[in-house]
Amino acid sequence: MDSNLAELLIDSFPKILIPGLVYTLPLAFVSFAIALVIATAVALIQYARVPVLRQLARFYIWVVRGTPLLVQLYVVFFGLPDFGIVLDPLPTAVLVLSINTGAYSAETMRAALESVPVGQLEAGYCVGMSYLQVMRRIVLPQALRTAFPPLSNELIALVKDTSLAANIMVAEMFRAAQEIVSREWVTMPLYLEVAAIYLLFSTVLTWLQRLGERKLAAQGMERG
Numbered sequence: 001m002d003s004n005l006a007e008l009l010i011d012s013f014p015k016i017l018i019p020g021l022v023y024t025l026p027l028a029f030v031s032f033a034i035a036l037v038i039a040t041a042v043a044l045i046q047y048a049r050v051p052v053l054r055q056l057a058r059f060y061i062w063v064v065r066g067t068p069l070l071v072q073l074y075v076v077f078f079g080l081p082d083f084g085i086v087l088d089p090l091p092t093a094v095l096v097l098s099i100n101t102g103a104y105s106a107e108t109m110r111a112a113l114e115s116v117p118v119g120q121l122e123a124g125y126c127v128g129m130s131y132l133q134v135m136r137r138i139v140l141p142q143a144l145r146t147a148f149p150p151l152s153n154e155l156i157a158l159v160k161d162t163s164l165a166a167n168i169m170v171a172e173m174f175r176a177a178q179e180i181v182s183r184e185w186v187t188m189p190l191y192l193e194v195a196a197i198y199l200l201f202s203t204v205l206t207w208l209q210r211l212g213e214r215k216l217a218a219q220g221m222e223r224g
Contacts, residue, residue, distance in 0.1 A: 005186070005189060008184060008186060008189075008190075009189060009190070009193055012177075012180050012184075012190060012193065013193065015176055015180060016173055016176050016177050016180070016193060016194050016197060017173075017197055018176075019171055019172055019173045019175070019176040020172070020173035020176075020197055020201065023090075023170065023171055023172040023173065024159065024162050024163075024172045024173040024174075024201075025159070025201065027090070027093055027094065027097070027162050027165065027170070027172060028097075028155065028158045028159045028162050030094055031093075031094050031097035031098045031101060031158060031162075032098075032101060032154070032155050032158055034094070034098035034102070035097070035098045035099075035100075035101035035102040035105055035154075035158075036102075036105065036151070037102075038098060038099065038102030038103075038105075038106065039101075039102045039103075039104075039105035039106040039108070039109045040109055040140075042057045042060065042061070042102065042103075042106035042109075042110075043106050043107075043109035043110040043112075043113055044113070044135070045057045046058070046106075046110050047110060047113045047114065057106070060103060061103045061106055061107065064099060064100055064102075064103035064104075065103050065104065069096070069097075069100050069161055069164055070164050070167060072096050072099070072100060073092065073093070073096050073164060073165070073167060073168055074167070074168075076092050076095060076096050077089065077092045077168040078168075089165070089168045089169045089170045090170055092168055093162070093165040093168065093170050097158060097161065097162065097165075100161075101154055101158050101161075104154060105151060105154050108147050108150045108151055108154070109143065109147055109151075111147075112142075112143035112144070112146040112147035113139060113140075113143045115142075115143070115146050116138070116139050116142045116143055116146075120138050120139070120142075121134055121138065121139065123138075124137070124138045145216050145219075148209075148212060148213065148216060149209065149213060152205070152208075152209035152212065152213075153209075155205060156202050156205050156206065156209070159198070159201055159202060159205065160198055160202065162174075163198070166178060173194060173197065173198075174194060177190055177191065177193070177194040
């Protein structure tokens with residue numbers, strides 16, 4: 001590696017990392033928080049077999065999981081203006097990433113809810129709990145523990161998926177790298193640098209996931 005390239009990589013590192021900390025991670029975390037709300041609501045509708053709403057929930061999951069995330073971004077950002085609906089890039093990214101991740105996470109939550117033994121619901125009813133109390137105090141806490149690993153994987157995947165927001169001009173980490181590449185005409189080293197930063201973020205989140213799993217396992221052993 002010559003000195004000019006090394007200097008470029010050192011100079012570009014904070015210019016890529018800072019948008020990652022300021023835009024990429026907040027975009028992923030905010031979108032994931034909204035997605036969890038969507039996923040829980042959709043999963044509960046399916047779990048309770050609510051008429052009509054259950055069919056709508058299945059349709060939502062079918063459409064979102066069956067179409068590419070990039071296409072969804074383009075439909076909302078470039079397509080909705082045809083109907084007089086114009087959204088800024090960042091709100092568009094939050095909206096689409098939330099809806100997309102919510103569909104995948106809803107299936108995870110549904111499976112987790114169905115893994116809770118029916119006898120525990122019946123026990124809750126026997127002690128006088130209402131349906132909402134049984135769900136809040138018995139079913140959802142157990143389901144969330146079961147769903148924690150796959151949901152953590154969804155978050156890690158979402159962090160990487162934020163790179164697609166560069167296509168609608170969100171000033172996140174990959175967009176910053178693209179701008180440097182267009183100025184400097186150095187491609188492979190800079191793209192490898194941004195890949196290394198994504199890897200760093202994913203590694204930290206993976207470590208936190210394992211820490212959370214160990215804590216949940218320890219809590220389970222204490223209760224057992």
